[in-house]
Amino acid sequence: MSEKNLVVAFGGVSPEHEVSVLSAMQVLAALEQSTYELIPLYISKSGKWFTGETLKDLSNYKDLPSLETSASPCAFVKNEIGATLLQETDKTGLFSKPKAWQVYAVVCAFHGSEGENGAFQGVCEMFNVPYTGSGILGSSVGMDKVKAKQLCEANNIPITSSLDFYESDWETLQDTILKEAELLGYPLVVKPGNLGSSIGVKKVEDEKELIEAVETAFRYDAHVLVEEAIQPLMEINCSVLGTAENNRSSVCERPLGDTETLSFEDKYQSGGSGEKGMASADRIIPADISPELAESIRKLAMHIFKTFDASGVARLDFLVNAETEQVYFNEINTIPGSFSFYLWEKSELSFKELLEELIEIGIKKHQTKNGRIRSYETNLLSEKAIKGIKGLKGTK
Ligand SMILES: Nc1ncnc2c1ncn2[C@@H]1O[C@H](COP(=O)(O)OP(=O)(O)O)[C@@H](O)[C@H]1O
Ligand SMILES: [Mg+2]
Structure with missing residues (x-):
């Protein structure tokens, strides 16, 4: 077992699934001559995890269903000493031992959704494996256009003027929202709060176009942002x-x-x-x-x-x-x-x-x-056991 198994993670349940496959293929090509053993971790459009050599060849992605049958389902598991492995999960028979690779680090090559918004980063944190890119906080705030704007406002970072609302606001307060939009001044740009790749983003010139674009944006997200358009x-x-x-x-x-x-x-x-x-x-x-x-x-x-x-x-x-x-x-x-x-x-x-x-x-x-203290030796539960269940009252 090589010590430096580099897991290249990509795909995912995301509108940018294919773009992620391309980024991952570029990573595999760039690191071909490196000292790492390159292990693909492909998350299918339905969220299943796969590994296997077949995933290293871009031409195999033309037919996704047959790619899934030729690849091996896999998962992260902890071994007896607490190390994290990427392990095949379909070969559990007596004579077909599942392949497993101890994870040295994970290259996150996802774009959009759970692969980029902190969720997959959270999986890496839970399994305590090193991974590339931003952590949970940066990833999730970076993905949320409205929260990102609020963070910028608090830190004097220049951003466009905007308003944001949920679908329920749109149903009950549409007139108020339209008035506020008028105050911002057309043309405006409508965006779903959490997507990428320009999906659902639309520049609108008047109220009629705004209503249409907002309704389209709500098909993608429950939170919508409307901002002043910069022009030229x-x-x-x-x-x-x-x-x-x-x-x-x-x-x-x-x-x-x-x-x-x-x-x-x-x-x-x-x-x-x-x-x-x-x-x-x-x-x-x-x-x-x-x-x-x-x-x-x-x-x-x-x-x-x-x-x-x-x-x-x-x-x-x-x-x-x-x-x-x-x-x-x-x-x-x-x-x-x-x-x-x-x-x-x-x-x-x-x-x-x-x-x-x-x-x-x-x-x-x-x-x-891992160098910081993350747990305490004292077992609170054993102390509580002495005091009995009543001792738990008010504990936090
Ligand atoms: N306020 C704006 N004024 C003018 N054009 C904009 C504005 N916001 C976005 N755009 C245009 O729309 C594109 C996509 O918007 P963006 O916010 O980058 O969404 P995404 O996350 O989908 O990439 C931008 O690359 C830009 O061309
Ligand atoms: Mg963009």
């Missing part, structure tokens, strides 16, 4: 690498879309060759903006990374008014498409080196966590 719009992204305490920023990029609002198609389906994922979308690197503007965005990106308690590599997206150069923070992607490797390549870091640094950060965080 220039989008600038910047990646940050490190920990909340110590991080650095990459060069900036300017993604280009066919329309003013980048759609799912612009991001992932343009540029042909799917294997390149995000890197194939049209973009200008370094962004064609003044050095002063680039520098102020890079500084702001590092500040936001820290504020969100992010870790590993993130991509921070900004909306810039192209006339006034006023900068607004739009969102943090705690697992950016293709790990933003194309931005770090321009900052003199290869994809392999970037991944190695991500793994190292995950290992260090894990060591720090």
Whole structure:
């Protein structure tokens, strides 16, 4: 059993399932010549966990049902000494011993939903295995557009003016919401509170369009955000690498879309060759903006990374008014498409080196966590047993 089994986790119940498969294939290719034993952990669209060599080949993903039959179901388990293994779960017979790999670290290559919102990160925490990227807090706040805005407001991070409401508010207070929207001023942008990849995001010019877009957004999420539209719009992204305490920023990029609002198609389906994922979308690197503007965005990106308690590599997206150069923070992607490797390549870091640094950060965080006192030797239950059940009253 190799000591350095690196589990590459991807897929998941997410609209960005396929994008995650592409990111994972890029990770496997970049680390092919590394010292790690690469173990795929693929979560299917229905949430089942699989492993096996067949999952390392992109061409096998054309037919997902047959991929599932050729791969092995698996799960995390704890062995007798408390180490975490990724173990096959279908081979339980006397003569077919399940394969198992002791987990050295997990590369989280999910995009969207439970893989990026802290849920899978929570599974890694429970199993006490090192993993790449942000922890539970940064991941979950980063995913929630409304909570992210509230955190920014409290920390003087520039954001667009907005209003947010739940479906029940929309049913009972629609007139008030429409009046507030009018005050914000059209055009407005409607977004589901928790999705990614521009799904359900719509720029609207008037009340009729707003109502339609809000109703569409509620098909995806129970919480909807309506914000002022920035125009003329220039989008600038910047990646940050490190920990909340110590991080650095990459060069900036300017993604280009066919329309003013980048759609799912612009991001992932343009540029042909799917294997390149995000890197194939049209973009200008370094962004064609003044050095002063680039520098102020890079500084702001590092500040936001820290504020969100992010870790590993993130991509921070900004909306810039192209006339006034006023900068607004739009969102943090705690697992950016293709790990933003194309931005770090321009900052003199290869994809392999970037991944190695991500793994190292995950290992260090894990060591720090385990180096702290996390449980107490005293057994409260044995003391309580002496006092009897009545002694439990008021205990907390
Ligand atoms: N306030 C805004 N003004 C103008 N365009 C916007 C605004 N917010 C978002 N957009 C456009 O919509 C796209 C998707 O919105 P975003 O908030 O990034 O959602 P997602 O999480 O789905 O990527 C952005 O890349 C940008 O093109
Ligand atoms: Mg976005």
